[in-house]
Amino acid sequence: MTGPVTGPPGPVTEPEWALGYAWDIVLRGRGATPFEPGRAAR
């Protein structure tokens, strides 16, 4: 994957409503997200 990895467009947590978590998925390269080898595990 090339190009910069960007985060979410703004604050994710919504006041009085829900906590927000940000998680980018990177397909390849040094910052690649680990993927499971086959089908979904537990």
Added chain:
Amino acid sequence: MTDPERLRRGQTVRHDVLGDAFELRPYQRPRGVHPPLDSPAYRSSALRAPRQPLVLLPHRLTEITGPLLGEERVRPGDADLTAGQPGEPQGERIIVTGRVLDGDGRPVRASLVEIWQANAAGRYRHAADRHPAPLDPNFTGLGRCLTDDAGRYRFVTIKPGAYPWGNHPNAWRPAHIHFSLFGRSFTQRLVTQMYFPSDPLQPLDPIVGSVPGADARQRLVARFDIGLTQPEWALGYAWDIVLRGRGATPFEPGGAAR
């Protein structure tokens, strides 16, 4: 000289109450452990923080001898917050256990330990809680037990959720359980909160932040313990409560906070 004046001067006060000798020893809150009465970032503390120096009230027969709840009124089931309802509560079942210790590491026996907490969705069963998260008909969030001869308490409950609390824009309380401890008389009460490890909301929380010092704040965080964890049943958390000394648990200055 009155009893408060003697205590302020560091003198021990002795009384004979119905043939039993009682000693009141001078006590000063240690610095760097407990939160201050007024913590500006914790906004509601300004409303209840005294503006005048505290007045030590004399402890007489009533204050020293009672009343207490009474050990016979605490039932074993009171320590299981997941039981006693028509069904099981929603959420992550956990075991919270530890010891109540004095400043010398000795167990504090027969202390009434009470807890209250939000449900798994971060909602209290309380009329004042308007957080739009679901109530759980099978969860009151209230529990109590007496420490045993080793000073040990143990609760089975549900991991509480975080919730918004309006202290400042986008303010969220980290997951926590409120604890109250009674000593040998009604006037011996301590209140504090237990937190869970690795909660990203803790560094943002003004109530956690009102406790001076990272070491003292860490003493409010329970430890996940795989040894306490019951396979196929519940995760285990260990949390000791220390009344005094270098390892003292930080206690709230007055009554219960949110």
